[in-house]
Amino acid sequence: MENNKVRWLKMKWEQIYWEEQPKKMNLFTAINDAMDIALTTNPKAVLFGEDVAFGGVFRCATGLREKHGSSRVFNTPLCEQGIAGFAIGMAAQGATPIAEIQFADYIFPAFDQIVNEAAKYRYRSGNEFNVAGLTFRAPYGAVGHGGHYHSQSPEAYFCHTPGLKVVVPRSPVQAKGLLLASIRDPNPVIFLEPKWLYRSSIEQVPVEDYEIELGKAEVIKNGEDVTIVGWGAQLLVLEQAITMAEEKLGITCELIDLKTLLPLDIDTIIKSVKKTGKLLISHEAPKTGGLAGEIAAQIQEKAFLHLEAPIARVCGYDTPFPLIFERFYFPDALKNFEAIQKLVEYDFSK
Amino acid sequence: MLAFRFAPRGISHTPITRRSFATSATKEVKDVKEVKEVPTAAAGNKKKDKFTIGKDGKIKVEFGVNPYKSYKMDAPAPVATTSKEELLKFFRDMTLWRRVEIAADNLYKAKHVRGFLHLYNGQEAIVAGYEAALTKDDHVITAYRDHANFMGRGGSPFEVISELIGKAGGCSAGKGGSMHFYKRDANFHGGNGIVGAQVPIGAGVAFALKYQQKPNVCIAMYGDGAANQGQNYEAFNMAALWKLPVIFVCENNKYGMGTSAERSSANTEYYTRGDAVPGIKIDAMNVLSVKAGFEYAKQHALTKGPLIVEAETYRYMGHSMSDPGLAYRTRDEVAAIKADRDPIDKVKFYLLENKLSTEEELKEIEKEIKKEVDEAQKKAMEGDWPEIKELYNNVYTEKGYYVRHTNLEDSVVVE
Numbered sequence: 176m177e178n179n180k181v182r183w184l185k186m187k188w189e190q191i192y193w194e195e196q197p198k199k200m201n202l203f204t205a206i207n208d209a210m211d212i213a214l215t216t217n218p219k220a221v222l223f224g225e226d227v228a229f230g231g232v233f234r235c236a237t238g239l240r241e242k243h244g245s246s247r248v249f250n251t252p253l254c255e256q257g258i259a260g261f262a263i264g265m266a267a268q269g270a271t272p273i274a275e276i277q278f279a280d281y282i283f284p285a286f287d288q289i290v291n292e293a294a295k296y297r298y299r300s301g302n303e304f305n306v307a308g309l310t311f312r313a314p315y316g317a318v319g320h321g322g323h324y325h326s327q328s329p330e331a332y333f334c335h336t337p338g339l340k341v342v343v344p345r346s347p348v349q350a351k352g353l354l355l356a357s358i359r360d361p362n363p364v365i366f367l368e369p370k371w372l373y374r375s376s377i378e379q380v381p382v383e384d385y386e387i388e389l390g391k392a393e394v395i396k397n398g399e400d401v402t403i404v405g406w407g408a409q410l411l412v413l414e415q416a417i418t419m420a421e422e423k424l425g426i427t428c429e430l431i432d433l434k435t436l437l438p439l440d441i442d443t444i445i446k447s448v449k450k451t452g453k454l455l456i457s458h459e460a461p462k463t464g465g466l467a468g469e470i471a472a473q474i475q476e477k478a479f480l481h482l483e484a485p486i487a488r489v490c491g492y493d494t495p496f497p498l499i500f501e502r503f504y505f506p507d508a509l510k511n512f513e514a515i516q517k518l519v520e521y522d523f524s525k
Numbered sequence: 526m527l528a529f530r531f532a533p534r535g536i537s538h539t540p541i542t543r544r545s546f547a548t549s550a551t552k553e554v555k556d557v558k559e560v561k562e563v564p565t566a567a568a569g570n571k572k573k574d575k576f577t578i579g580k581d582g583k584i585k586v587e588f589g590v591n592p593y594k595s596y597k598m599d600a601p602a603p604v605a606t607t608s609k610e611e612l613l614k615f616f617r618d619m620t621l622w623r624r625v626e627i628a629a630d631n632l633y634k635a636k637h638v639r640g641f642l643h644l645y646n647g648q649e650a651i652v653a654g655y656e657a658a659l660t661k662d663d664h665v666i667t668a669y670r671d672h673a674n675f676m677g678r679g680g681s682p683f684e685v686i687s688e689l690i691g692k693a694g695g696c697s698a699g700k701g702g703s704m705h706f707y708k709r710d711a712n713f714h715g716g717n718g719i720v721g722a723q724v725p726i727g728a729g730v731a732f733a734l735k736y737q738q739k740p741n742v743c744i745a746m747y748g749d750g751a752a753n754q755g756q757n758y759e760a761f762n763m764a765a766l767w768k769l770p771v772i773f774v775c776e777n778n779k780y781g782m783g784t785s786a787e788r789s790s791a792n793t794e795y796y797t798r799g800d801a802v803p804g805i806k807i808d809a810m811n812v813l814s815v816k817a818g819f820e821y822a823k824q825h826a827l828t829k830g831p832l833i834v835e836a837e838t839y840r841y842m843g844h845s846m847s848d849p850g851l852a853y854r855t856r857d858e859v860a861a862i863k864a865d866r867d868p869i870d871k872v873k874f875y876l877l878e879n880k881l882s883t884e885e886e887l888k889e890i891e892k893e894i895k896k897e898v899d900e901a902q903k904k905a906m907e908g909d910w911p912e913i914k915e916l917y918n919n920v921y922t923e924k925g926y927y928v929r930h931t932n933l934e935d936s937v938v939v940e
Contacts (some may be wrong), residue, residue: 284919322704498640504916
């Protein structure tokens with residue numbers, strides 16, 4: 176795919192010289208901008224999903240149908256399995272479909288298509304066929320009152336499937352770059368958007384076409400005492416916990432945004448753990464079988480002797496995502512602060 | 526905890542967007558296909574329904590215009606039976622359900638109800654009609670627009686409002702919320718959030734009924750949007766293959782959230798989509814048409830096999846509380862249907878026209894109901910919240926299983 180207008184973000188974005196003035200955008204506007212650029216630069220790109228024609232329930236697709244035409248931005252009927260299969264078929268023919276699943280909780284009828292078809296397409300055909308252009312987008316995550324079926328975080332199910340990539344942005348600047356990179360990545364990508372941040376996360380976003388590299392985690396805050404790993408909306412919660420911890424415990428914490436959950440950039444985390452010796456991983460999804468377990472297992476394999484305390488995982492309970500009990504279920508800043516405290520005060524001589 | 530709010534009223538559009546996809550302001554109700562085909566009995570220039578009141582109080586109603594259509598089976602005769610008591614019960618029940626929906630609407634706007642709320646205003650006749658045709662030994666399963674279905678099965682407004690607010694007195698102990706109302710003793714299987722998931726489950730319930738040799742049916746309800754889900758067709762095939770006593774009910778309210786039926790479905794005659802499963806179409810804004818249709822459908826399901834009942838109806842509110850319901854249809858369309866085909870007004874018309882009741886009596890009933898709902902609301906607001914142990918209770922049945930907290934010390938063992 177031609178990307179001669181793309182600037183790779185190899186260094187912190189503030190240091191790059193942007194030709195045009197960046198624009199204030201929130202998450203859904205940034206995603207809208209990314210899709211607009213994708214549709215403009217790639218004539219084979221199409222966007223479809225439930226209710227995207229009028230802009231989508233989160234307004235991520237506003238204005239795209241008017242600009243690019245109804246044959247490239249269109250509604251599908253209510254059939255996730257159909258949407259996924261249809262997208263896979265198009266991608267197998269070289270198109271770049273962006274399939275929107277209205278809420279990540281509804282992705283399960285499409286699970287078979289994604290896991291059994293999309294992930295294995297290149298492998299099982301011996302590279303005869305592939306679904307390189309395929310991208311699924313879905314809003315995920317807790318929102319305060321979403322209940323069982325509007326709050327789930329299904330990343331662990333997809334991280335368990337080789338052949339897929341799973342990407343989660345934390346802010347508008349990241350979302351635009353990561354989404355463009357995901358659309359252009361020659362592998363099927365599941366792009367999970369934290370729906371809590373659609374309106375509330377606002378940044379000055381460059382209006383140019385730019386990508387952020389997939390498969391690389393980012394250290395967004397440097398520290399010496401504790402390594403903290405998270406992704407998506409959970410990073411805001413972790414930042415609160417870190418502020419509390421730094422004040423009250425007199426330590427400094429290093430915060431890592433994974434960005435790409437699969438393939439996992441374990442080297443960034445190992446480098447950090449070798450420095451600090453303590454690790455905390457936090458996510459909204461239930462603890463058992465969640466991605467934190469995979470990270471913990473890899474770290475204890477590769478940096479065992481550097482660990483000064485057991486790895487802490489602050490995750491959701493092993494229950495369905497509750498409605499009325501969300502405040503208790505959610506791994507909030509206080510729970511994370513307590514875990515940091517335990518890590519720091521752990522005495523391995525006892 | 527960060528103070529964030531997912532804005533409940535999120536959808537608004539620039540005028541250009543609205544004009545492109547919704548019915549334009551100049552389009553009138555008569556352009557909507559479905560409404561044209563089904564007659565309105567209340568309008569003066571159509572044939573009126575003929576009421577024959579027998580000496581024993583039994584009323585026979587011959588519909589002025591036939592509300593039924595059928596596919597691969599005989600349509601029911603355009604005749605219904607009822608009585609004065611039944612018509613008053615219909616009026617009372619439907620007014621109660623309408624009132625509870627209005628109360629839920631206000632509670633949501635006051636932020637006492639969180640999450641998602643899908644209101645049934647306009648569609649009450651379906652529940653009133655099928656409840657008159659079925660018994661509590663028949664089973665019902667529906668999607669998330671389930672408040673009226675729950676109350677039709679015997680649930681009380683107190684349980685409804687408590688569940689919406691999330692109090693322990695709610696029908697699902699406060700853990701389900703608006704979309705997950707259940708009533709075991711009345712065989713009401715809820716209350717399902719994922720669109721289409723309830724249809725194969727309904728077929729399974731029907732299989733169990735047949736296996737247990739019970740003379741009962743299961744009603745599996747879904748909407749026009751859900752009619753495009755693949756699992757429905759899997760359920761239709763199984764039901765036809767094994768002759769299951771299931772009635773698949775497609776509540777066609779013309780819009781699947783924001784997408785009109787024409788834009789989502791290649792075939793909008795939902796009663797014909799069962800292929801080997803025959804179907805009938807009923808006018809679900811007229812409770813008597815619904816009642817007679819379901820009596821006929823139950824007989825068919827118990828003797829000849831499954832069928833689809835397309836209940837042609839309309840919802841006045843948006844899809845949910847975050848949808849004002851105007852981006853894809855005009856206010857005139859909604860107002861016209863409210864004026865012309867409202868189910869509660871229809872029953873009122875029947876009662877008054879045939880001198881079975883008086884304006885005063887009906888007003889009394891409305892006042893009683895308002896009082897009842899207000900009291901239920903007050904009592905619900907004062908109820909207790911569920912205990913914290915409900916957070917991890919009932920994930921499994923065994924006691925002594927381990928629920929992992931963020932750290933080892935606070936993890937709990939369920940007793």
